[in-house]
Amino acid sequence: xxxxxxxxxxxxxxxxxxxxxxxxxxxxxxxxxxxxxxxxxxxxxxxxxxxxxxxxxxxxxxxxxxxxxxxxxxxxxxxxxxxxxxxxxxxxxxxxxxxxxxxxxxxxxxxxxxxxxxxxxxxxxxxxxxxxxxxxxxxxxxxxxxxxxxxxxxxxxxxxxxxxxxxxxxxxxxxxxxxxxxxxxxxxxxxxxxxxxxxxxxxxxxxxxxxx
Numbered sequence: 001x002x003x004x005x006x007x008x009x010x011x012x013x014x015x016x017x018x019x020x021x022x023x024x025x026x027x028x029x030x031x032x033x034x035x036x037x038x039x040x041x042x043x044x045x046x047x048x049x050x051x052x053x054x055x056x057x058x059x060x061x062x063x064x065x066x067x068x069x070x071x072x073x074x075x076x077x078x079x080x081x082x083x084x085x086x087x088x089x090x091x092x093x094x095x096x097x098x099x100x101x102x103x104x105x106x107x108x109x110x111x112x113x114x115x116x117x118x119x120x121x122x123x124x125x126x127x128x129x130x131x132x133x134x135x136x137x138x139x140x141x142x143x144x145x146x147x148x149x150x151x152x153x154x155x156x157x158x159x160x161x162x163x164x165x166x167x168x169x170x171x172x173x174x175x176x177x178x179x180x181x182x183x184x185x186x187x188x189x190x191x192x193x194x195x196x197x198x199x200x201x202x203x204x205x206x207x208x209x210x211x212x
Contacts, residue, residue: 004140010028028058
């Protein structure tokens with residue numbers, strides 16, 4: 001599990017396309033400082049597994065065909081920047097919100113505006129995803145835990161403070177660029193609970209199926 005608090009930006013050092021997917025070698029300082037084989041790292045919001053590494057220098061991850069299809073990571077080239085966050089330790093400080101690293105869809109930057117020292121960035125959501133978003137609620141964009149400042153139909157706006165702008169890839173985004181979207185998992189659980197399957201009709205809410 002992650003929190004959406006980006007630790008650093010890494011750089012794509014190499015990219016290898018195979019029949020089964022894409023392998024990326026990512027240069028990093030913090031994320032590679034205590035990395036282990038099999039560790040989970042959020043790469044711009046995508047939970048990936050470390051296959052190889054050089055402590056304090058780089059780590060490699062493999063993008064399976066499903067990941068290539070659902071994200072834009074497979075389109076990145078050498079020199080591209082990605083947001084990095086190591087999995088949260090059990091005794092760690094929870095500063096963001098519950099982030100799984102499971103990308104729901106790809107949203108698009110629709111506007112960028114500088115206001116004083118802050119930045120306001122507007123994103124266009126894919127059809128149907130506005131139902132999971134509420135004003136002042138949490139949203140994950142490219143692995144960053146952000147608060148929804150405004151919601152207008154399928155467009156949401158977030159306010160970016162200088163620190164977030166400086167240490168994440170949002171400073172490199174422009175209108176038309178893609179971002180990985182992960183909606184608040186709590187919203188999806190609530191939806192699942194409220195959508196009672198037909199087979200459960202007639203069974204009082206609050207009762208449980210017998211288990212054997």
